[in-house]
Amino acid sequence: MTFSAPELRDTGGLVLEATRRHAPKSAGTAVAAALREGAAAVTDNIPAALFFLLLLVVWQVVVTVRHVSDFVLPSPLVILETTLQYFPLLMRHTWTTTYEIGIGFIIGNAIAVAMALLIVNSRLAEKALYPLLIASQTVPKVAIAPLFIIWFGSGVAPKVIITAVICFFPTVVNTVQGLKATDENAIDLLRLVAASRIQVFTKLQFPNALPYFFAGLKISIALAVIGAIIGEWVGANSGLGYVIMYSTQTLRTDFMFAALLLISVLGVVLYLIVVLLERLFSWRASDRPVGGL
Amino acid sequence: MANAIEVDRVGLTYGAEGSARRVEALRDVGFTVGEGQFVSIIGPSGCGKSTLLKIVADLLPPSSGRVTVFDGDAHTARAGRSFGFVFQTPLLFPWRTSLDNVALMLEVQGFGRAERRERARRYLDLVGLSGFEAYRPGELSGGMQQRVSIARALSFDPRILLMDEPFGSLDAITRDRMGVELLRIWERTRKTVLLVTHSIQEAVLLSDTVISFTPRPGRVRAVHSIDLPRPRTQETRLSPGFIEYSRILLKELEGEPFLEGAPSFRESGTA
Numbered sequence: 335m336t337f338s339a340p341e342l343r344d345t346g347g348l349v350l351e352a353t354r355r356h357a358p359k360s361a362g363t364a365v366a367a368a369l370r371e372g373a374a375a376v377t378d379n380i381p382a383a384l385f386f387l388l389l390l391v392v393w394q395v396v397v398t399v400r401h402v403s404d405f406v407l408p409s410p411l412v413i414l415e416t417t418l419q420y421f422p423l424l425m426r427h428t429w430t431t432t433y434e435i436g437i438g439f440i441i442g443n444a445i446a447v448a449m450a451l452l453i454v455n456s457r458l459a460e461k462a463l464y465p466l467l468i469a470s471q472t473v474p475k476v477a478i479a480p481l482f483i484i485w486f487g488s489g490v491a492p493k494v495i496i497t498a499v500i501c502f503f504p505t506v507v508n509t510v511q512g513l514k515a516t517d518e519n520a521i522d523l524l525r526l527v528a529a530s531r532i533q534v535f536t537k538l539q540f541p542n543a544l545p546y547f548f549a550g551l552k553i554s555i556a557l558a559v560i561g562a563i564i565g566e567w568v569g570a571n572s573g574l575g576y577v578i579m580y581s582t583q584t585l586r587t588d589f590m591f592a593a594l595l596l597i598s599v600l601g602v603v604l605y606l607i608v609v610l611l612e613r614l615f616s617w618r619a620s621d622r623p624v625g626g627l
Numbered sequence: 628m629a630n631a632i633e634v635d636r637v638g639l640t641y642g643a644e645g646s647a648r649r650v651e652a653l654r655d656v657g658f659t660v661g662e663g664q665f666v667s668i669i670g671p672s673g674c675g676k677s678t679l680l681k682i683v684a685d686l687l688p689p690s691s692g693r694v695t696v697f698d699g700d701a702h703t704a705r706a707g708r709s710f711g712f713v714f715q716t717p718l719l720f721p722w723r724t725s726l727d728n729v730a731l732m733l734e735v736q737g738f739g740r741a742e743r744r745e746r747a748r749r750y751l752d753l754v755g756l757s758g759f760e761a762y763r764p765g766e767l768s769g770g771m772q773q774r775v776s777i778a779r780a781l782s783f784d785p786r787i788l789l790m791d792e793p794f795g796s797l798d799a800i801t802r803d804r805m806g807v808e809l810l811r812i813w814e815r816t817r818k819t820v821l822l823v824t825h826s827i828q829e830a831v832l833l834s835d836t837v838i839s840f841t842p843r844p845g846r847v848r849a850v851h852s853i854d855l856p857r858p859r860t861q862e863t864r865l866s867p868g869f870i871e872y873s874r875i876l877l878k879e880l881e882g883e884p885f886l887e888g889a890p891s892f893r894e895s896g897t898a
Contacts, residue, residue: 519714522686526710527783529735537735541722617722621765 368613372606408588417592428596430573431562434490435604438497439558443551446502450509467506475500476564483569493565493573500561504553512546513539544616548608555608559601574600630695631787631819632660632683637692638844639678651844652678656692658838658847662786665813665820667830669876670840670848676823677715677791679845683821684710684789697786704787708736711780711818713790717772719764719779725751726760729778736783750778753812770801777809781816790822794829806832807861814858827880831872832859839879849879 390410396402397409404412417424449467452459479496486492516539524534566575574593581589612618637656642649652675660666668676681687683694685701696704704710719728729747738746751760754774764772773793780788793809794802806829813820813833824830830837837851855868863869 517718519716520718520720522681522684523712523714523718524735525686526684526705526712526785527708527732527735528706533735537731538720541720544722617763621763622721 365614368610371613405585405587408591412588413591413595416588417595420589420592424574424577424592424596427572427574427577427593428600430490431566431575431597432600432604434493434497434562434565434573435558435600437490438494438561439501439555441494442498442500442502442558443505443554445498446505446550446554447509447547449502450506450513453506453510454513464510467503471503475561479564479568482565488569488571492568493562493570496565496568497558497561500564501554501558504557505547505550508546508550508553509543512543515546516542541617545619548612548616551608551612552605555604556601559597559604563597629662629697630659631662631664631697632821633695634658634679634683635693635695637679637682637689637694639675639682639687640690653682653689654844654846656845656847658850660819660821660836662697662819663817664835665822665833666836666838667822667824667834668838668840669824669827669830669880670845671842671880672825674840674842675845676840680712680789680791680821680823684712708783709786711783711785711788713773713776713780713788713793715792715795717764717769717776719772719775721764724761724763725756725767725775728764728775729782732779732783746782747778750782751775753781753815754778755808768801769797770805773797773805774808777812781812781818786819788818788820790820792823792825795825802826802829803861803864807859809833810859827873827876828864831855831869831876832863837872837876839876851875 394409394411397407402409408416449463453463454460475496479492482492482496486495520538520542521534524538529537562573563575563578566573567579570576570579574597577593578590581587581593635657637653638651639653640649640651656675656679658666668679670676678687682689683696683701685694685705694701696709699707719725720731723731726744726747729750730743733743733746748757748760751757754777756771756774756778759767759771764775767775777793780790794805797805810833820833822830822833831853834853837853839848839851840846841848851872853872855863855866855872
């Protein structure tokens with residue numbers, strides 16, 4: 335077979351056509367990439383950090399100059415001091431809360447995924463479940479939290495359940511949306527090689543839904559933290575929510591702020607873990623080429 | 628020459644009988660495609676060309692008529708993996724690299740990892756994408772994505788290649804280049820190709836036979852044999868024969884209103 339000159343030129347022109355914007359990626363470099371992005375995120379957030387520092391300084395100055403009592407508003411330095419002084423004790427409570435969040439988050443999201451699969455695969459389930467699911471979100475969970483204490487006692491169980499109930503919703507909605515977002519033509523493509531239903535799911539539907547699922551998880555983990563704290567407010571004898579409740583009642587405002595600080599740190603760390611999981615296990619919606627799948 | 632595809636009085640109507648939204652997309656469509664031939668279907672938007680391609684591939688059942696593929700029905704042909712399909716959009720899976728996208732069809736068929744990769748590499752090379760195995764679709768240009776999609780369609784060595792306006796979303800220059808590239812690939816593989824296109828130039832340059840369709844409901848208006856010497860190149864576009872065929876097809880497609888009752892659509896129509 336011979337090719338005429340224009341054809342060869344055409345093939346040569348391909349290199350120009352290439353967009354060598356990114357180096358090829360491999361699974362092994364995913365962690366490195368995540369770390370690099372983390373470093374970039376730190377740089378991006380320098381203005382926010384500086385502004386936060388400024389607020390702390392203003393806070394410190396106002397409290398010192400105006401001689402504000404510690405039980406009204408402790409200064410940042412006092413809060414730091416309390417945190418360090420009672421660090422082992424606070425860590426024990428942090429561990430309780432982390433444990434409740436972790437178990438509640440896992441149970442809630444396992445149920446969420448199961449429910450999403452059911453809704454996507456059965457018209458009847460969708461019609462029976464989905465409207466109720468959405469309506470159930472208008473029920474204020476804080477208000478029914480005491481009920482869980484009555485039903486499940488004062489141990490870890492009611493906190494885990496409240497956490498699960500609060501955090502499962504965004505995952506259900508997002509996963510359902512993701513599983514339904516499968517391109518019909520892509521399914522046809524797989525039908526050309528006589529793919530089974532399971533293959534269509536594992537090769538196409540499931541990976542396609544991952545970015546949606548992780549978007550849900552990110553909201554879910556934030557809600558899980560709130561869920562555990564609410565659970566501890568209603569009735570507990572350990573955990574950061576309990577520390578907040580107890581210290582407000584005994585006017586140890588510095589202690590309350592220390593607990594708040596740890597909750598914030600915990601929330602951010604858990605969120606970052608979810609982000610890391612996403613980097614490791616999912617592609618990102620921004621990787622989608624222009625013009626869809 | 629044996630017939631690869633035989634379309635016999637195929638009709639397709641959407642919507643329930645008596646419904647206001649009932650649309651007749653195809654009526655009494657009949658033609659044949661010989662084995663190893665390159666046949667194009669050309670016609671205005673909405674004439675059911677793409678639908679027809681799906682019917683041929685057994686992805687959509689016709690309302691009437693039948694499709695015969697290599698003396699069997701279309702369903703048997705699909706079960707026997709006879710159809711490679713290139714869609715209008717590249718339809719690449721963004722979470723897979725070029726290589727894994729091409730290997731997808733082999734993966735579904737249960738080929739071993741080594742063979743999958745070897746074959747995928749070979750077909751990427753065929754479409755001129757050696758060196759881009761590890762790239763993801765988002766990192767490739769539109770033309771390159773469609774090349775990957777062609778490699779994927781060919782990867783399992785189907786006997787027939789169906790293409791639904793594969794270069795429709797590319798810019799004019801890339802599109803012309805891809806046409807010639809497709810010719811080169813076709814000359815090396817000698818698949819039976821059925822191509823749906825909007826472009827008269829593309830149809831004339833590539834095809835042995837061009838079938839023109841009427842507007843909705845789509846019917847075969849005329850069948851033209853394109854007797855231009857092969858191999859054809861970019862230069863073929865300048866030959867008197869090419870221009871004459873283009874002129875005939877242009878006249879033919881202009882002859883009819885683009886959509887009945889909507890003459891204003893004509894400006895944005897074909898050619």
